[in-house]
Amino acid sequence: MSLDIDDYIAKEVHACEYTLDDYTTEPARWCKGCGAHGALGAVQRMLRENNEAPENVITVSGIGCSSRFPHYLKTYGFHTLHGRALPVSVGVSLARPEMKLLTVMGDGDCFSIGGNHWLHTLRYNINATVIILDNEIYALTKKQASPTSRQGTMSNTSPRGSYLEPLNPLSIVLGVTNLSFVAQTASWLPGHMQATLDRAWKHKGLAFVRILQRCPVFMPDAFSGASAEFPAQFLEHCSGITPDKGILRNAPTVAHDPSDINAAQKIAANAHKDLEPLGLLYLNTEVPTYNEVRYSHVQQSDKFAKAELLNQYLDSYAIGNPNEEG
Amino acid sequence: MSKATFETKITELDEHIVEIVSDAGEGAQAAGNTFAEVCARSGNGLWTVEIIPSEIQPPPHTTGSASGNRIRVGNSPITNGGDLTNLVVAFNEMALLSRIQTDSLAPDVTVIIDDMWSRHDDAQIRQDYREILDDLSAKGAKVWELPIETECQRVAPDSTRGKNMFIVGMLLCLYNKDLEAGFTIVDEMFGARSQAIVEMNVKLMEAGYIFAQQTFAETYSIAPLQDTDNLVAMNGNTAIALGSVAAGYELCAMYPITPATSASHELSDFFEKFGGIVHQAEDEIAAIGVAVGSNWAGKPALTITSGPGLALKTEFQGLTVMSETPLVLVNVQRGGPSTGLPTKVEQGDLLAALWATPGDAPKVVIAPSSIEECYHIMPLARKISEEFRALVIVLSDANLATGRQLFKRPTVNPDLLSNTLDMSPVPPGTKPFDWDPETGLSQQILPGRPDGMWVATGLNHTPEGKINYLSASNQLGMTMRSRKLAVLQSTLKTPEIFGDDSGDLLIVGWGSTKGAIWEAVAKERAQGVKVSAMNIQFISPLPPGLKEAFGKFKKVMAVELNYADDPNDPYITPENRRYTQLATILRSNTLVDVDCWGKVPGSPLMPQEVRSIIQTQIENIK
Numbered sequence: 013m014s015l016d017i018d019d020y021i022a023k024e025v026h027a028c029e030y031t032l033d034d035y036t037t038e039p040a041r042w043c044k045g046c047g048a049h050g051a052l053g054a055v056q057r058m059l060r061e062n063n064e065a066p067e068n069v070i071t072v073s074g075i076g077c078s079s080r081f082p083h084y085l086k087t088y089g090f091h092t093l094h095g096r097a098l099p100v101s102v103g104v105s106l107a108r109p110e111m112k113l114l115t116v117m118g119d120g121d122c123f124s125i126g127g128n129h130w131l132h133t134l135r136y137n138i139n140a141t142v143i144i145l146d147n148e149i150y151a152l153t154k155k156q157a158s159p160t161s162r163q164g165t166m167s168n169t170s171p172r173g174s175y176l177e178p179l180n181p182l183s184i185v186l187g188v189t190n191l192s193f194v195a196q197t198a199s200w201l202p203g204h205m206q207a208t209l210d211r212a213w214k215h216k217g218l219a220f221v222r223i224l225q226r227c228p229v230f231m232p233d234a235f236s237g238a239s240a241e242f243p244a245q246f247l248e249h250c251s252g253i254t255p256d257k258g259i260l261r262n263a264p265t266v267a268h269d270p271s272d273i274n275a276a277q278k279i280a281a282n283a284h285k286d287l288e289p290l291g292l293l294y295l296n297t298e299v300p301t302y303n304e305v306r307y308s309h310v311q312q313s314d315k316f317a318k319a320e321l322l323n324q325y326l327d328s329y330a331i332g333n334p335n336e337e338g
Numbered sequence: 339m340s341k342a343t344f345e346t347k348i349t350e351l352d353e354h355i356v357e358i359v360s361d362a363g364e365g366a367q368a369a370g371n372t373f374a375e376v377c378a379r380s381g382n383g384l385w386t387v388e389i390i391p392s393e394i395q396p397p398p399h400t401t402g403s404a405s406g407n408r409i410r411v412g413n414s415p416i417t418n419g420g421d422l423t424n425l426v427v428a429f430n431e432m433a434l435l436s437r438i439q440t441d442s443l444a445p446d447v448t449v450i451i452d453d454m455w456s457r458h459d460d461a462q463i464r465q466d467y468r469e470i471l472d473d474l475s476a477k478g479a480k481v482w483e484l485p486i487e488t489e490c491q492r493v494a495p496d497s498t499r500g501k502n503m504f505i506v507g508m509l510l511c512l513y514n515k516d517l518e519a520g521f522t523i524v525d526e527m528f529g530a531r532s533q534a535i536v537e538m539n540v541k542l543m544e545a546g547y548i549f550a551q552q553t554f555a556e557t558y559s560i561a562p563l564q565d566t567d568n569l570v571a572m573n574g575n576t577a578i579a580l581g582s583v584a585a586g587y588e589l590c591a592m593y594p595i596t597p598a599t600s601a602s603h604e605l606s607d608f609f610e611k612f613g614g615i616v617h618q619a620e621d622e623i624a625a626i627g628v629a630v631g632s633n634w635a636g637k638p639a640l641t642i643t644s645g646p647g648l649a650l651k652t653e654f655q656g657l658t659v660m661s662e663t664p665l666v667l668v669n670v671q672r673g674g675p676s677t678g679l680p681t682k683v684e685q686g687d688l689l690a691a692l693w694a695t696p697g698d699a700p701k702v703v704i705a706p707s708s709i710e711e712c713y714h715i716m717p718l719a720r721k722i723s724e725e726f727r728a729l730v731i732v733l734s735d736a737n738l739a740t741g742r743q744l745f746k747r748p749t750v751n752p753d754l755l756s757n758t759l760d761m762s763p764v765p766p767g768t769k770p771f772d773w774d775p776e777t778g779l780s781q782q783i784l785p786g787r788p789d790g791m792w793v794a795t796g797l798n799h800t801p802e803g804k805i806n807y808l809s810a811s812n813q814l815g816m817t818m819r820s821r822k823l824a825v826l827q828s829t830l831k832t833p834e835i836f837g838d839d840s841g842d843l844l845i846v847g848w849g850s851t852k853g854a855i856w857e858a859v860a861k862e863r864a865q866g867v868k869v870s871a872m873n874i875q876f877i878s879p880l881p882p883g884l885k886e887a888f889g890k891f892k893k894v895m896a897v898e899l900n901y902a903d904d905p906n907d908p909y910i911t912p913e914n915r916r917y918t919q920l921a922t923i924l925r926s927n928t929l930v931d932v933d934c935w936g937k938v939p940g941s942p943l944m945p946q947e948v949r950s951i952i953q954t955q956i957e958n959i960k
């Protein structure tokens with residue numbers, strides 16, 4: 013086969029065929045300063061870097077401010093129900109394994125109403141990048157406590173401060189079997205966020221990415237106001253994510269081998285009292301995806317072979333014939 | 339093997355209803371299935387009804403433990419479970435009592451019971467046994483107390499196993515069926531597991547046969563159907579499973595729930611060979627979500643459930659309707675509300691299927707009326723769901739799910755078994771909701787097609803798929819989605835009327851009660867009664883011409899297995915009376931004063947019940 017020079021240039025030289033505009037539908041309607049803007053930009057840059065054709069990407073979301081995401085990203089999208097983005101993602105993933113799947117949810121969406129799907133879909137290990145925009149509050153419904161709201165958060169359903177310790181999503185995720193990828197980043201660290209999304213995108217299996225997300229309208233003080241004071245630590249390892257610290261330049265860097273589940277669980281368990289970990293907490297590239305597990309048992313055949321087989325099954329229910337299959 | 343060897347009288351019968359009941363786990367269900375299978379293979383018309391306790395291991399020797407099978411065998415095609423039982427084989431007196439308590443037995447029923455309980459150590463058991471049998475005899479039953487356990491022990495040292503096959507042997511002799519056919523089925527059941535088990539069961543079956551030859555001076559014979567060519571016998575859930583394969587489905591997303599689950603068991607058994615998978619989701623919400631995601635992305639998927647699961651699926655139904663994603667949802671009805679009567683039949687989900695989704699969510703609701711229709715309705719449902727971008731709910735029920743019936747073997751259309759996706763670039767200007775202003779119909783753009791990117795959403799949206807909050811846009815979307823039902827309705831025919839198309843009384847039903855209603859109407863018509871029947875398969879949209887058809891009868895009455903207030907009950911007035919579910923819809927849609935009969939016995943409708951309804955109504959009309 014001769015090498016066509018135009019093909020070569022198209023493939024190798026112009027690695028990015030697409031511009032950011034190719035991934036943009038309309039100006040996003042989130043509030044000024046909302047962390048979701050940053051996350052959308054990081055996703056768009058990541059898609060461009062990966063040279064993804066927009067038509068080959070499916071973005072599924074739930075309901076919430078964060079879940080408006082697909083409307084602003086020019087891919088195929090499904091803006092589903094509050095809490096239910098993951099089941100729809102499972103269906104999409106089973107139906108079209110050749111497509112690239114991005115699932116976007118909020119903290120209430122994923123950890124509260126969608127909690128059951130959250131646990132089980134992690135275990136299925138579908139091939140998808142799953143991002144949670146965690147602003148520690150219910151924003152779309154105008155400020156009610158979320159499972160990740162810090163104790164004492166003033167909200168419309170907890171006007172004297174929220175009562176319980178927050179849920180620790182990282183600890184929960186790290187207790188699920190078949191887990192393959194867990195990372196955390198923050199919406200005000202564009203470089204780190206993009207690097208994290210890129211790793212997640214390239215991962216085969218379910219890449220769970222929690223993005224700490226600013227909501228300046230309802231939670232201006234969360235994450236120390238997304239200032240340089242936010243108590244965080246960057247996880248570093250040769251197989252991890254490069255700590256592009258941005259505004260958190262003074263945050264410490266700690267060595268963490270993401271293949272070590274016990275170490276990851278320990279870091280996660282201390283996150284709230286200690287320093288929020290940023291980077292790759294856990295990675296296991298060996299876990300088969302749900303499609304691999306299920307379709308390895310499935311026979312592929314043409315319609316005539318299927319018809320023949322169905323005829324055999326029907327015959328096995330014929331009266332006068334021995335019922336072999338029934 | 340020869341039939342009865344000493345002098346016996348063989349009585350020719352048109353049909354008989356035979357029951358086998360035991361404690362759960364003692365094998366009466368397997369015995370019933372085996373006997374039914376022999377009858378089916380010998381060409382008899384057939385309908386079986388499972389007798390199922392709700393618990394897996396209920397306390398033994400109680401009425402709650404009764405488990406078994408009810409088999410209606412006949413010399414003509416059989417469409418329902420029939421009336422009262424003619425012959426019952428009971429492993430113990432409590433199993434028998436449970437059948438008396440459910441009013442299942444004919445007064446002159448033949449009872450065969452193990453006499454071991456008459457000698458039991460427990461005086462209470464001895465006393466119960468005697469009282470129950472004496473009572474039955476006094477009412478006209480013919481009771482055979484037989485040493486079944488003792489006889490089994492001669493062949494099998496552990497008689498707690500295999501007694502059921504002894505009983506099958508007895509029944510084969512009693513109904514002059516071929517013993518070898520019974521052996522064949524034993525081999526099919528156990529052959530793969532162990533040859534020793536096959537031999538033991540064959541020995542027991544043969545012993546039962548010989549014992550019956552020596553015991554009964556009168557045996558029965560039921561001729562085969564006139565035409566037994568090309569028939570299959572299966573239950574409704576198997577028919578749904580095979581029908582789903584025939585329809586070209588490639589994914590079934592479900593969460594276990596009785597009585598729907600066995601359809602998924604069947605699919606789990608063979609779906610992978612057809613390129614399909616059964617996804618057992620974490621709950622029913624996820625199950626429908628997976629099916630919606632799959633259909634939207636281009637792989638045909640369905641979800642199967644029963645009442646409580648249907649309740650959990652309501653919000654997703656709304657999303658399905660709003661995003662115009664094709665979906666077939668099979669709901670195998672059981673008794674409700676809440677956990678209700680989980681293993682028993684009821685037709686109580688009709689209004690929930692139609693209306694439980696908040697907001698206006700027009701959808702298609704159809705109901706198979708026979709096991710044959712359980713098969714054929716699946717390709718039909720898929721076709722409607724895709725052509726109309728609609729949610730189609732298929733309402734089966736526990737009676738169809740577990741009953742078994744003979745029907746014409748379906749032919750397979752290979753063209754439904756391939757699924758090729760159009761991945762061509764989308765022409766500029768194509769809209770994801772390109773509603774035809776007349777019909778509301780549009781084509782979905784499948785993900786992956788270049789230049790077609792759009793976002794499905796549960797929010798109100800424009801033809802371009804863009805979120806919109808303006809009143810005109812909302813009105814348009816609602817109109818378009820509703821219009822599709824009217825378009826579908828325009829393609830339907832007025833349902834066939836069984837009997838004359840005018841007369842004194844029209845009985846209207848839907849779903850699995852068709853067999854019993856039509857049988858009753860046929861018998862009453864044979865007596866000269868001017869009664870006819872109609873079964874409505876499309877409940878949303880209702881077929882055209884109902885008002886006109888109803889107008890030709892002095893009275894129209896819906897007969898359903900769901901609750902209605904009895905007009906004679908305290909506090910019930912014509913204004914506050916709650917009607918059966920189909921009657922409610924028919925009244926509102928036709929403005930005809932449709933009356934109703936609705937009961938929730940948890941058991942299939944009997945033709946004789948319908949006959950007595952007809953007789954009472956005809957009396958009132960005169």
Ligand SMILES: Cc1ncc(C[n+]2csc(CCOP(=O)(O)OP(=O)(O)O)c2C)c(N)n1
Pocket residue numbers: 075076077078079094117118119120121122145147149150151152153158
């Ligand atoms: C079944 C259901 N319950 C409640 C709601 C209302 N609701 C919409 S978004 C939301 C919570 C949003 O919070 P979160 O998921 O954290 O997302 P955010 O808006 O903060 O991005 C709620 C309760 C709904 N849409 N559906």
Ligand code: SF4
Pocket residue numbers: 041042043044045046047048077078147151152226227228229230
């Ligand atoms: S309310 Fe908060 S989360 Fe929602 S768009 Fe505004 S800033 Fe973002």
